[in-house]
Amino acid sequence: MKLSRRSFMKANAVAAAAAAAG
Incomplete structure (x- = not known):
């Protein structure tokens, strides 16, 4: 699965x- 840089x-x-927050 390839993820774009923006994602x-x-x-x-x-x-x-x-x-x-945690």
């Missing part, structure tokens, strides 16, 4: 937000 950055931002 990867978006997922990374979501993970960072979750880590900051």
Whole structure:
């Protein structure tokens, strides 16, 4: 499965937000 750079950055931002919130 190939992930585009935009999708990867978006997922990374979501993970960072979750880590900051959690």
